[in-house]
Amino acid sequence: MPDLPQDSIFTLNRESDIDQFLHSNHKWVNSMNSAHPVLFDQYNGKGQDPHTLLISCSDSRYNENCFGVLPGEIFTLKTVANICHADDLSLLATIEFAVLQLKVSKIIILGHTDCGGIKTCLTNKRKDLPSQNCGHLFKYLTELDTLVNDVNKKNENNFVDLPIEEKSKILSIKNVENQFNNINTIDTVKEGISNSTLQVFGMLYNVNTGLIEKCV
Ligand SMILES: [Zn+2]
Structure with missing residues (x-):
């Protein structure tokens, strides 16, 4: 195992449950919508x-x-x-x-x-x-x-x-x-x-x- 810092900057880990994955997904969607409001609706949603x-x-x-x-x-x-x-x-x-x-x-x-x-x-x-x-x-x-x-x-x-x-x-x-x-x-x-x-x-x-x- 690599020697990484104790206070992790990462979002999830081996102990994270699936609700935490879904919560993290929601946070990511919110950040994407803030930065690029048209991305999902007008681009990715159309192909x-x-x-x-x-x-x-x-x-x-x-x-x-x-x-x-x-x-x-x-x-x-x-x-x-x-x-x-x-x-x-x-x-x-x-x-x-x-x-x-x-x-x-x-x-x-x-x-x-x-x-x-x-x-x-x-x-x-x-x-x-x-x-x-x-x-x-x-x-x-x-x-x-x-x-x-x-x-x-x-x-x-x-x-x-x-x-x-x-x-x-x-x-x-x-x-x-x-x-x-x-x-x-x-x-x-x-x-x-x-x-x-x-x-x-x-x-x-x-x-x-x-x-x-x-x-x-
Ligand atoms: Zn490789």
Whole structure:
């Protein structure tokens, strides 16, 4: 468990009951209505017209809000370690929905620093997952484990001697590049790029600062 401050700034916790979730929802609706009185009634209530598909990690520390957008702007798929297997039915369906039905003009693959999936492979803890009843996660992280082994083996710029946070960030960027390449093999994406209706970007969110940098 991370060492977080005792007096939490967070809204809910593991002990919160469902009434507290609903109460929190009401407070959020009130704040949204104060800031954007027309959002629900005149925009979200009439349908969605998102401009972008965001594919990010399932990590709780970031989502589409890091671009400062409102509900209705970004269509989102979150996967562990933002892995995009080109044969993943959920990914393919999401891309078809976003690109062909909703006509988004951009796909952004947004990885992040301090990624748990990457760190699990980097610290050689992936091998312990099957004994922790996490066999699916073990299998799912195979691609990242291969990436970690490759980067260690190549040892460019003395990678093996770097502090773990630096290693982790380098691997997060390489993972974004790999997922960017995976996405670009999908027919729907290739067609969108070739007819100039779609652009694909790979980016990294920094959990320490909230800032985003472009990778590819
Ligand atoms: Zn992650």
